[in-house]
Amino acid sequence: MRSQTVELQREPRxxxxxxxxxxxxxxxxxxxxxxxxxxxxxxxxxxxxxxxxEFLSAxxxxxxxxxxxxxxxxxxxxxTLLMTIAAVPAGVATAVFLTEYAPADSTLARAIRxxxxxxxxxxxxxxxxxxxxxxxxxxxRGIDRVLYGGELVYATPSLVWAxxxxxxxxxxxxxxxTEEALRAVPREIRDASLALxxxxxxxxxxxxxxxxxxxxxxxxxxxxxxGAGEVAPIMFTGVAYFLPHLPSHFNDQFMSLSYHVYVLSTxxxxxxxxxxxxxxxxxxxxxxxxxxxxxxxxxxxxxxxKVHATE
Amino acid sequence: xxxxxxxxxxxxxxxxxxxxxxxxxxxxxxxLPVFSGEALGESxxxxxLVRPAVxxxxxxxxxxxxxxxxxxxxxxPLVIGSLKVTLVALLIAAPLGIAAAVYxxxxxxKRQRELIKxxxxxxxxxxxxxxxxxALIVxxxxxxxxxxxxxxxNALTAGIGLAMAVCPVIFTVSEDALQAVPHAYxxxxxxxxxxxxxxxxxVVVPAALPGILAxxxxxxxxAIGETMIVLLASGNAAIVSGSVGVSTKTITATIAQELGxxxxxxxxxxxxxxxxxxxxxxxxxxxxxxxxxxxxxxKKLGSA
Numbered sequence: 001m002r003s004q005t006v007e008l009q010r011e012p013r014x015x016x017x018x019x020x021x022x023x024x025x026x027x028x029x030x031x032x033x034x035x036x037x038x039x040x041x042x043x044x045x046x047x048x049x050x051x052x053x054e055f056l057s058a059x060x061x062x063x064x065x066x067x068x069x070x071x072x073x074x075x076x077x078x079x080t081l082l083m084t085i086a087a088v089p090a091g092v093a094t095a096v097f098l099t100e101y102a103p104a105d106s107t108l109a110r111a112i113r114x115x116x117x118x119x120x121x122x123x124x125x126x127x128x129x130x131x132x133x134x135x136x137x138x139x140x141r142g143i144d145r146v147l148y149g150g151e152l153v154y155a156t157p158s159l160v161w162a163x164x165x166x167x168x169x170x171x172x173x174x175x176x177x178t179e180e181a182l183r184a185v186p187r188e189i190r191d192a193s194l195a196l197x198x199x200x201x202x203x204x205x206x207x208x209x210x211x212x213x214x215x216x217x218x219x220x221x222x223x224x225x226x227g228a229g230e231v232a233p234i235m236f237t238g239v240a241y242f243l244p245h246l247p248s249h250f251n252d253q254f255m256s257l258s259y260h261v262y263v264l265s266t267x268x269x270x271x272x273x274x275x276x277x278x279x280x281x282x283x284x285x286x287x288x289x290x291x292x293x294x295x296x297x298x299x300x301x302x303x304x305x306k307v308h309a310t311e
Numbered sequence: 312x313x314x315x316x317x318x319x320x321x322x323x324x325x326x327x328x329x330x331x332x333x334x335x336x337x338x339x340x341x342x343l344p345v346f347s348g349e350a351l352g353e354s355x356x357x358x359x360l361v362r363p364a365v366x367x368x369x370x371x372x373x374x375x376x377x378x379x380x381x382x383x384x385x386x387x388p389l390v391i392g393s394l395k396v397t398l399v400a401l402l403i404a405a406p407l408g409i410a411a412a413v414y415x416x417x418x419x420x421k422r423q424r425e426l427i428k429x430x431x432x433x434x435x436x437x438x439x440x441x442x443x444x445x446a447l448i449v450x451x452x453x454x455x456x457x458x459x460x461x462x463x464x465n466a467l468t469a470g471i472g473l474a475m476a477v478c479p480v481i482f483t484v485s486e487d488a489l490q491a492v493p494h495a496y497x498x499x500x501x502x503x504x505x506x507x508x509x510x511x512x513x514v515v516v517p518a519a520l521p522g523i524l525a526x527x528x529x530x531x532x533x534a535i536g537e538t539m540i541v542l543l544a545s546g547n548a549a550i551v552s553g554s555v556g557v558s559t560k561t562i563t564a565t566i567a568q569e570l571g572x573x574x575x576x577x578x579x580x581x582x583x584x585x586x587x588x589x590x591x592x593x594x595x596x597x598x599x600x601x602x603x604x605x606x607x608x609x610k611k612l613g614s615a
Binding site: 017018021025028029035036042043090101102108112114115116121123125129133171172175200230235236258266271275278282285290297 | 312316317320321323324334337406407408410411413414418427429430431434436438440441444445448475478479482506507508511529535542563566567583587597598599602
């Protein structure tokens, strides 16, 4: 690089195109960053003055024009918690199978990889259709027929179906992050463990997975952040416009921060009256997803640094 | 015990394959009555979904009027709407995302790089409903004022909002492709006497070109499947028009808006699932193609 700088100084003609490229690509980068900055500034400016303990801990009142967003917060937490319980074990197991057991170029491993990649690209509204057609109308109806003699208990949009729909949507996030971390665990550590007489399972559970914990955690956090922001997959599988009570059963409907943003944006009879609440909800949702993303980014940087240190 | 655990892991790993198969099976099952023409009435055929209706004065139109009597399901305005919004988004996001990738990968210093990359990835983490809200409440007004569009909510506003969601995808994939170009290519170009611009324009970018094109394909898939941004910002009127300034309805927004209110098993219900099936199939093909190209590029550059 240094020798090239010297050469550029000797040939001033070469500088104009370089400057042009620098300005053009730099400007494009600046535009993207500026768009993010404007978005954040507007939301923080509009939402900061709304957020208070009262706003976060009260129920909505007077047709969503007053009060707080407690049920939406509780709903989002319950939703992402159940989603995590389903998605993380399945995702980690898939990643462990792919890296530790399946031969890298086996047909099965390749088929699983193709499906994971494509699952990540399925439009979220398609997950909504699927959740309604599969979980609510098929699995739910099946449960009702077998356990409740056809009475309507689970064949209706509810917390559990929305969570499972989101779990499938976020599965690739967990798999990809965990796989990356598992691959970063040096071969020698596995060999050392096996050489000391540990079985493959013991090696995975006691040696490999603890090393990859950062990746598992990163994947979990990214999945929660992604799940908390989604609307389309939960629209037909369990989220509600307004509920007077907090959800207490798997088959209850629930409110969510993300859907609440949509509701307040579109269904309000008087947008100026709802605007402060809308901004407060958006800021709460964004703060939640951003904080989670930030933690994931830092965690990933730390894991990568550690991997490089051991190499 | 060991074998048992391995078997259990293998079974769980099959979840992803099962999920893709089940998604296809369940939405296609509900769409089947449409593809067979059965749901579209006595003499209904699939052609009814695209054939223009002729008005009394002889002019043709493409009505998506699912709740009129009789209901009319012409998907032409929805397909055009989806393509129009996606095109606007890509025309904005592709140049920006690719140029930013070139800047971050080839021109920026190490510290700038380490700051800019995660920041753009943070933009990818903004929920689409938040971008949709921002488009609807804030910049729809700016766009209408700046371009004097016919409707306040239109394909242009939705397209700009979509560009915010798609840009990080194009940036990240393009940047990865540029980074995958071996260092030896760069030093060889410089050793042969090219300057930095020549090196980037004639060696690095051409070598990474398949990956850059794949980023646009993946961006296309993301844009056409995006729901909340277009639902909030496009105006949702099923109008066939070449203008980006008029209210527009996309396939995704149609499903999101109408599925909640249809009678399960009605023609309208089945048509919405048919739209979902088409959406699933097209994003599947786009993603598959994109992934294949990226995979091929990695292999080629890795062995080079």
